[in-house]
Amino acid sequence: MRKIRIYDTTLRDGAQAEDVSFSVEDKLRILSKLDEFGIHYIEGGWPGANPRDAEFFNQAKKITLRHSRLTAFGSTHRASLTAGRDPGIKELLAAKTDVVTIFGKTWDFHVREALRVSKQANLDLIYNTIAYLKKRVPEVFFDAEHFFDGYRANPEYARKTLEAAASAGADCLVLCDTNGGTMPGDIGGIVHDMARSFDIAVGIHAHNDSECAVANSLIAVEKGASHVQGTINGLGERCGNANLISVIPGLKLKMKYSCVTDAKLKKIKDVSRYVSEIANLRHFKRQPYVGDSAFAHKGGIHVSAILRHPETYEHIRPERVGNYQRVLVSDLSGKSNIVRKIRDFKLKIDPDSPRVTEVVKDLKRLENQGFQFEGAEASLELLIKKTFGLHRKFFDLIGFRVIVEKRREGEEPLSEATIMIRTPQGVEHTAADGHGPVNALDRALRKALEKFYPQLRDVSLIDYKVRVLTAGKGTDTNVRVLVESGDGRHKWGTVGVSENIIEASWQALVDSIEYKLLRG
């Protein structure tokens, strides 16, 4: 069983996707997530082209990776300088990674029109850059840009570029379908030929412009590639890169190559959703393997068959990729989910109680309004507790007022909240300011409650997310707020939905506090 190395470039090529812009903090979080998932190589960025990437590599040095090797990306050195004097190469070395990936031109048309040097000069650039780096970095990979187009145009020259990289000591020759235009019928023969010609590893880097990136990657492995580059969810410039979230289960479950463990594979849906969340993109429902619809059955015939034998209409068991079967237009799946949640939450509730059906109905109604409980399980737990009479209130709101006032252009406005609440121990009326209206309201509410419930001092807000739900109607649309809170030992998520962002935030903040107080 050949071992396939997975190389993720979400942080570089993925960041080229339209509407995607990762902060340094975002990149560090994705790095940790992918390391935990067991990706072999994680390309962090191009330090020579982007100051934010240089900053990322600086910060990343403080993180100890357990499974992955961090990789820095760069180009061959400038023709006017030696490798050692090229500032881009210096930046690459300053990143201090164990692996460096260098891309170079392989298509003679590009050498002439984009790089504007002679064909021999380009071969020298490739050789000199890799030879220089190979003395200073343990592993050096060569990304053969436009290899398939180059090979079609001038096979002899394209092969020479690989020979230059190999003779300079490259550890892997990565054949790139940079424009994503290569047909699946054309990939296999070229990869096979190259894998046979070189005694070092050959890799594949496919783009999805023809909607063939995943298939092209799988075909390349079948024909001898042992290194696959791609991104989480196929994020990337134009139509994106090969989607590793589909490549990995294809390799492992269908083609029986070794790449990640069975236990890690069960986390792949979680990894996919995590990156969508950080990129602030909605997770694609029909996404193979991990989408919410990937194992959802609608047709009556299919449903009765899959209930007897899931393999009749499911290509794999969804549990293997952390997903699950759903039956649409039926409360069957709903009820069993709630029963499962009652068990997960360790609630002392009879799962056969007719009130479970009530919870399912409530949930459907709330989800229609835009609530979503996947990132807000504390709100779900409160909902179940309310239905079963296991909930109690800790305070009543008498009223709040939030004021945002701007008195001069170019100045940040002032935000202030006043609040009055009643608890069994008395009434409190107080006020707080904040960096914005929600922050002010959050601070005023805590200030009022901490007097009676000092345990709330341990609680802090970890994350706050806003999503506008029904696009297309301007500023008077529904807004969903997700809040993540923690008290040092636990973390919990809550949700609120309203036309009014203050009200939606209020719902999520109140749920967060009630959840904490109910836990005691």
Place this chain on the structure above:
Amino acid sequence: MRKIRIYDTTLRDGAQAEDVSFSVEDKLRILSKLDEFGIHYIEGGWPGANPRDAEFFNQAKKITLRHSRLTAFGSTHRASLTAGRDPGIKELLAAKTDVVTIFGKTWDFHVREALRVSKQANLDLIYNTIAYLKKRVPEVFFDAEHFFDGYRANPEYARKTLEAAASAGADCLVLCDTNGGTMPGDIGGIVHDMARSFDIAVGIHAHNDSECAVANSLIAVEKGASHVQGTINGLGERCGNANLISVIPGLKLKMKYSCVTDAKLKKIKDVSRYVSEIANLRHFKRQPYVGDSAFAHKGGIHVSAILRHPETYEHIRPERVGNYQRVLVSDLSGKSNIVRKIRDFKLKIDPDSPRVTEVVKDLKRLENQGFQFEGAEASLELLIKKTFGLHRKFFDLIGFRVIVEKRREGEEPLSEATIMIRTPQGVEHTAADGHGPVNALDRALRKALEKFYPQLRDVSLIDYKVRVLTAGKGTDTNVRVLVESGDGRHKWGTVGVSENIIEASWQALVDSIEYKLLRG
């Protein structure tokens, strides 16, 4: 040049997608659109299983198709009845289409576990159904359900099911990868073998559960299939069907098969968007060939190359599929992106001015703060105009105050905004309420300005998006607001960033208004 027949099943398999539900009217509109586009066969539905489909076929009789043949779908007749007495077969004939497609079992496991008849009985069902229909309908196709799984399990039996269909007079044997689990490396050999074994047409019907449906369809054609089934945008149950919007340009532009004309191909983006519109799904930006991002370039190196030679980073000319090249602005961008934008915006500015460098610097600073101009080109245009002294102000803010007040639990809070502005024509002090604080402020600002600038009455907010930027710090984090506005003729996007959502919204709203007033 082999002619390939395209068979669309958006109206049947596509309607199985989660969240998709077509009315009869929707289906008739899609039918006309696909006919105009030149699809050879359009599967309208399964009249025996769905009363709404029977109604559709009734209505469709009134429509004269110019290019397409309408097809009705059904199953082999029931084992307990003859074909002539089966109500499903009667409904099929009542649809009065020139083509009927019958699906039948080819996987012995399914024959036993789902159909629950003997293997011989299943062969008889296939033969009898097709023979009966072939006497009454000009063209009859056989959808060989689960053919690839069946062939892997029992190749001899799977082949016999095709032989039964062929000897009964079927016009095409469609090999279906019903569960979508077949790898690209396994498709070609089987299709080749079947295409060689039968002297009638062989087709392919692929599902996308392994993200290989388009590639599997293209491979099948290469290996002898001459009929391809799929759906517009890959709509369909679970992960969807083969996406015809990618299959068609792949066949025509890359593999040089004949399927639709050059002129029709230019309409393919329009067809794709039309079906998304009717299905009420947002069009996928990264969709190959036709997505808004499909020919969008972000990296600085790429941009300077494509401006000289588009083929350096574009696999086809976007115009061939009715799409166009776009240059995005991001922190990876350099001067060449801005020069391109100055041209796109038709600004009378010398692209060699040193001020262009100033704009690039400003952009980098703003992007570090969290600004993003990809969805906010109007804000970018204003920024360039400001740097070049082409901007003027239409009003000064004297001050605003936004109040959100909640006086009772369970009640939506009230939102009110007051605003005072100065214009060359005078001062206005006014107030408005709204569904939330941003909506109230938006309404108050317009109310104040419309008195002096009546052209603002045509402007409306189309979309409003919020993104919390530096997750991990609670409610006091930076917030980015993107606003899309329109005046019936044009649409434009603007952006604002602040710790305070009201301030961020204010910036985007003011940009939107200034952009409109500057255009005159």
